[in-house]
Amino acid sequence: MNTDATATPAVEAVDVSRHYGDVVALDGVSLSVAPGEVFGLVGPNGAGKTTLVRALTGTTDATGEVRLFGDPLPAVDRARLGLLPQSFSPADRLTARELVDYYAGLYDPRRARDVDAVLAEVGLADDTAVRYENLSGGQRRRVCVATALVNDPDLLFLDEPTAGVDPAGRRSLHGLVARLADEGTTVFLTSHSMDEVETLADRVGLVRDGSLVAVGPPDGLVAEHGGRARVLVETTGDPPALGLDGFDVERTTEGFVVADVGAADLPDVAESVVAAEVSPDAVTWAQPGLEEAYFRLTGEAFAGGEAERR
Amino acid sequence: MTRLRRLRAEFTAERRSFLRRRTAVFFTFVFPLLIVLIFGVLVQTDGGGVGLFARPPAFYVPGYLAVVVLFTPLSRVGSTVARHRDGARFEKLATTPLRRWEWLLAHATVNAAVIGLAALLLFVLTLLLTGVAVAPAPALLLLVPLVTLATILFCGVGCVVGRVAGSQDGVIAASNALALPLLFLSETFVAADQLPAWFRPAVGLSPLTYFARGVRALVDSGDPAVGVALTNLAAVAALAVVAVAAGAAAVPRTD
Numbered sequence: 001m002n003t004d005a006t007a008t009p010a011v012e013a014v015d016v017s018r019h020y021g022d023v024v025a026l027d028g029v030s031l032s033v034a035p036g037e038v039f040g041l042v043g044p045n046g047a048g049k050t051t052l053v054r055a056l057t058g059t060t061d062a063t064g065e066v067r068l069f070g071d072p073l074p075a076v077d078r079a080r081l082g083l084l085p086q087s088f089s090p091a092d093r094l095t096a097r098e099l100v101d102y103y104a105g106l107y108d109p110r111r112a113r114d115v116d117a118v119l120a121e122v123g124l125a126d127d128t129a130v131r132y133e134n135l136s137g138g139q140r141r142r143v144c145v146a147t148a149l150v151n152d153p154d155l156l157f158l159d160e161p162t163a164g165v166d167p168a169g170r171r172s173l174h175g176l177v178a179r180l181a182d183e184g185t186t187v188f189l190t191s192h193s194m195d196e197v198e199t200l201a202d203r204v205g206l207v208r209d210g211s212l213v214a215v216g217p218p219d220g221l222v223a224e225h226g227g228r229a230r231v232l233v234e235t236t237g238d239p240p241a242l243g244l245d246g247f248d249v250e251r252t253t254e255g256f257v258v259a260d261v262g263a264a265d266l267p268d269v270a271e272s273v274v275a276a277e278v279s280p281d282a283v284t285w286a287q288p289g290l291e292e293a294y295f296r297l298t299g300e301a302f303a304g305g306e307a308e309r310r
Numbered sequence: 311m312t313r314l315r316r317l318r319a320e321f322t323a324e325r326r327s328f329l330r331r332r333t334a335v336f337f338t339f340v341f342p343l344l345i346v347l348i349f350g351v352l353v354q355t356d357g358g359g360v361g362l363f364a365r366p367p368a369f370y371v372p373g374y375l376a377v378v379v380l381f382t383p384l385s386r387v388g389s390t391v392a393r394h395r396d397g398a399r400f401e402k403l404a405t406t407p408l409r410r411w412e413w414l415l416a417h418a419t420v421n422a423a424v425i426g427l428a429a430l431l432l433f434v435l436t437l438l439l440t441g442v443a444v445a446p447a448p449a450l451l452l453l454v455p456l457v458t459l460a461t462i463l464f465c466g467v468g469c470v471v472g473r474v475a476g477s478q479d480g481v482i483a484a485s486n487a488l489a490l491p492l493l494f495l496s497e498t499f500v501a502a503d504q505l506p507a508w509f510r511p512a513v514g515l516s517p518l519t520y521f522a523r524g525v526r527a528l529v530d531s532g533d534p535a536v537g538v539a540l541t542n543l544a545a546v547a548a549l550a551v552v553a554v555a556a557g558a559a560a561v562p563r564t565d
Contacts, residue, residue: 059401060565083405089397091323093330098323105319106406108312147402157405 008070010035010155010186016055016064018210025051026062027210033203035154038177038187040201040218042194042290044300048210049190050086053159056188057083068155079111082153086160086190088144092133096124096143099132100150107151115150122146123172137164145173155186162196174200194290204290208298218290225296226288228260231269234282244272261285316408320416328386328420338382338424342432345377349499350440365501367440368530372522373498374436378428379457380489380518383421383464384471388481390417391472391561400562411558418465418554425461426454442529449534453525456543459550460521466553467517473560497522517553520545 011033018026026048033039041049055062058073068076090099100119104112119128122142132140141164148156158177162170177200181187191197197204198218205215214221233242235255242249247269248259255278258269266285273280294300329335349370353363363370394400403413433453436442444450471488475481494500495509496518502510513519524542527535 054401054565057401057405059404059563078405078407081405083402085398085401087398088402090399091327093327094323098326102319102323103406105322106316106403106408108407109315151406 007035009033009067010037010069011039011056011188012065012067012070013052013056014065016052016062016066018051018055018060018062024210026055028064029055029207029210029212031205031212031215033186033188035186036181036184037202038181038189038200040197040204041188041190041207042192042197042204042294043207044192047207049192049207050159051210052207053083053086053157053188053190057081057157079107079151080154082148082151082156084144084148084156084158084161086163088147090132090144090147093131095129095131096135096139096146097128099143100146103147104150111151113150113152118146118150119143121149121176123169138166138169141165142169142173145176149180153185155188156180157188159190160192161189162191162193170196194294198290206290206294206297208294208300213297214293221293222288222290225293226290227292227296228262229288230286231258231261231266232256232282232284232286233258233273233278233280234284235278235280242272242276242278244269255280312407313412316412317416317419320408320413321419324390324417324420325423328424334386338378339428339431341381342374342378342428343435345374346432346435346439349374350436363499366530368442368444369501369526370440370499371433371436371442371444371529372525373493374432375429375453375457375525376493376496376498376518376522378425378432379460379521380464380493381485382425382428383418383461384468384485384489385482386421387414387417387465387468387557388472388475388485389478391469392475392478392481395472395562396478401565404563409558410561410563411554413561414465414469414554414558418462421465422458422461426457429453429457444529445532447534449536449539450528452528452534452536452539452543456521456524456528456539456546459543459546460518463517463546463550463553466550466555466557469557470553470560473562492516492518497526517546517549520549 009032011031014030016026016029029052041052043049051060054060056066058066066073069080094102096119097115100115104115116125116128119125122145124139124142124146127135127139132143135143141161145158145161148158162173165173174196177187177189189197189200201218203216204218204221206213206221214225216224233256242256244258247261250257250259261269273283349363350367437444468485471484472481475484495505495513496516497513498518502513505513520542524539524546527538527542
């Protein structure tokens with residue numbers, strides 16, 4: 001991160017709403033993103049992430065006020081923006097190089113970057129001559145990312161950039177985003193992967209039903225809303241009950257889950273496991289993450305990108 | 311310079327996309343050939359009679375040319391708009407310096423080049439296969455701006471069709487529904503005096519009518535009626551400006 005908190009915000013949204021008939025896609029969202037910050041927006045499918053990106057880029061008719069670099073949307077210098085739409089599907093008969101070259105051609109030559117260098121950055125140096133239609137799903141997504149980088153944007157919107165990308169490609173794109181942020185690019189990243197935003201973002205916005213339910217640094221959100229760590233005791237057979245007063249113990253098909261266990265509590269938990277003569281296959285002390293914070297804030301589990309009532 | 315760079319980038323991408331769609335290229339050039347073969351060779355238009363296809367062969371030249379000038383831009387640009395919208399390409403373009411009218415102009419230029427070639431092929435085939443005798447004259451060069459401007463005009467209309475229709479299938483249906491009546495009610499294959507008197511004023515509402523009148527003034531008489539051709543060329547040009555403005559406004563920028 002290379003942020004300047006005193007500078008004019010790169011993104012500033014005040015009371016932004018978007019309705020589709022009776023459906024509320026965005027409900028009075030306000031947020032601010034500092035220059036050089038990586039802001040991660042996370043929520044299940046249909047939570048309003050893409051609509052918020054559209055509202056911030058002026059590609060949906062939202063109400064409220066949006067300013068980028070201090071300018072209202074119509075006055076924003078579009079050459080400073082980069083956008084990867086969620087469902088982006090460029091011309092499929094062009095090669096990877098031709099596609100990126102096409103988008104480079106839309107910008108002033110002083111702004112446009114070297115096409116081959118951009119393709120190399122996203123890991124497609126060996127596939128520049130392959131038509132988009134003949135690339136794999138992950139390679140296609142990487143071409144799409146390249147089209148968003150080709151003008152060296154000051155503010156980059158990436159709407160689920162790693163959707164369909166394999167783990168290696170995902171790590172590569174994570175590295176790319178981190179490097180861009182180090183170089184001062186403001187990144188607005190949406191994802192339905194908690195791990196992804198937890199890894200990349202300086203601050204995270206949790207969105208549900210078109211509303212931001214919390215905003216803050218990942219560590220802060222977890223510390224404030226994620227609860228304490230849990231101990232998972234995996235056993236086979238039919239284990240006896242654990243005698244642990246003051247702890248919430250849940251029996252599962254794999255064994256036990258002991259909730260809200262701090263480091264100081266670990267000896268007590270271990271003693272009770274021994275005392276109960278449980279033969280564990282594995283004992284894990286799991287730290288809470290954004291997923292737990294999301295659950296505690298919304299009452300919804302975050303599984304596979306889909307919210308589930310629990 | 312930057313604007314020219316944007317136009318060139320959009321033009322190049324669209325040209326490549328079109329030329330690599332072999333089916334589209336094939337039918338763009340074969341469709342006119344079919345029309346000439348069916349009407350000019352099989353049906354055999356003939357002068358002196360009454361009813362459809364009873365005029366001298368030269369009368370139908372504007373109709374043959376109208377087929378490519380009308381159908382191809384309507385369906386191609388309309389489908390392109392639908393395809394761009396489905397692929398969130400307009401969403402992305404809205405965050406680039408490319409203007410809507412620049413996008414349309416680049417696509418119209420590609421269409422004008424392709425349809426210009428198809429029209430030239432069609433014109434030569436018509437002369438060879440139907441026995442139309444057109445005296446070489448400098449005024450015939452007016453066919454070039456007529457075809458070009460009419461193509462641009464219908465590119466603008468195609469953009470509006472693409473905006474209104476919800477899908478690529480919808481674009482095909484809508485463009486056919488629009489093009490078929492225009493093709494037969496614009497003094498192309500059917501003369502105005504063959505239509506009911508009450509309907510004849512409506513012929514003037516079709517942009518294609520001015521294209522047909524302009525082409526006919528150049529090919530359907532001993533000497534080209536340059537004045538008539540220029541008047542209709544001016545009408546086509548004015549309508550093209552209106553259509554491009556409407557088409558540019560119709561290029562989607564939001565969801």
